[in-house]
Amino acid sequence: MRYCSLGSGSRGNATVVESGQTRLLIDCGFSLRATEQRLAQAGLSARQLSAVLVTHEHSDHVKGVEGLARRYQLPVYMTHGTLHALRDFQAPVEVVQLDQGFTIGELHVEPVAVPHDAREPCQYIFDSGQHRFGILTDTGMITPWIIERYRALDGLFLEANYDPHMLANGPYPPSLRARVSGDLGHLSNQQAAGLLAQIDRSTLRHVAIAHISEKNNRPELALDELQGALAGWSGELHLAEQNQGLPWQDITGMTQPLFAHSGSR
Template identity: 40%
Template sequence: MRLCSIASGSSGNCIYTGTDDTHLLIDAGVSAKKIEAGLKDLELEGHDIQGLLITHEHSDHIKGVGVLARRYGFPIYATQGTIDQMKGMSSLGAIDEGLYHTIRPDETFSIGDVEVEPFHISHDAADPVAYRFESNGKSAAVATDMGIYNDYIVEHLKGLDVVLLEANHDIQMLQVGPYPYPLKQRILGERGHLSNESAGQLLCRILHDNMKKIYLGHLSKENNYAQLAYETVKLEIQLDPVEYMPQDFDIQVAERDCISGICNF
């Protein structure tokens, strides 16, 4: 398998994962042009994509869906709640209803040689999910837009080879920053986003000897920056009373507007 981030941040998200035979996108929250450029760096084209998996209906995750759907006609997988919301959005333009495929959290399905397991997350959207992928004994997950994590989420993230995990904001930067108070409360709430500290604490619960790559993703443009997220997560691992140290793992911050290093595993 392989995974890489085409774009990851509060302004737009699109992640690629797949095998030699199966190619998938998670979200399309940037322009079709940017996604096509990212696929070109992977030596792929839009026609190679066999499925687009949507986490939820917020614009930074679906902005490019309409153009891609009309251009390539690949299947769009999402929960019924997410599909219903997307169908009501004029900004996406006309999308052939036959392209939509309803998925259910905790029900695994296959696309080519990849098994996909959606699972519930806590976010202020209709029916949001994160995704776990498995193929030939390898596994990866993309888990962002979570206000909190719990034992259920931890279980779905155990035993991974690669994870892309949200490290959205620095709490102090958010609290003193320019956002209006209600928005700050939303981000900090149980249906908001994971802070750098929370991301590090969640990581401590899923680290294991064979984890090959950790991407920190969905960083806020206004309330975080890459080095701060990286150092905060490393510190949480260092302070945790387990045998691991941050240097034991390959940790990378996913770039906001360009492709991040491809991980083959």
């Protein structure tokens, strides 16, 4: 079981999760051409994808979904609320029920309800039968339900969107600052670190920092905060970037990390 990021940030998001011959694309916030190029850089063709899963309707997550699905005849999975928000979506859709898991090929998918300013947003946990990988971005706060569901993972793709000091003193107007930092906005570095401090990490070997704001955060700030929460942890800490994404990471064994965690700040 492995995953890669085609890009993560406010200008576009897409992640591929693979187990055996099953390859799922989670969100597609890039144009069709850019998505094809980013897939090629990961050694994939869109024809090798099994399905597209959508977390919510914001453009940095759905910009290329319809075009990709129609060109390559890919099934698309999303909640009824997300489908309703997209209105005239012209591609086959399988409706996701937030209280029901489902299986695509060799992966069992668990949708998880999250607080975000979208119609019916969700994030996903993937289970190959031997390993579990979770994606958690675009979430305003950490709820008890999230802590319960994101335990006992082997890998976690985790949003650390903003640094509170940079957001407070940055270029965003007050209304946008309030949206980002609100309970239906995004996770700060400290909130992401707080989740890591609370969940069961006994099987966790891979963590990737995702959806970092280019205006309200810096990679070193996010890394520093999460490393503090992972003191004594022996896994690997990575960083998914907007332009470069994150190369394939095999969560069934140790790989070459972009940032190796040493247990100290």
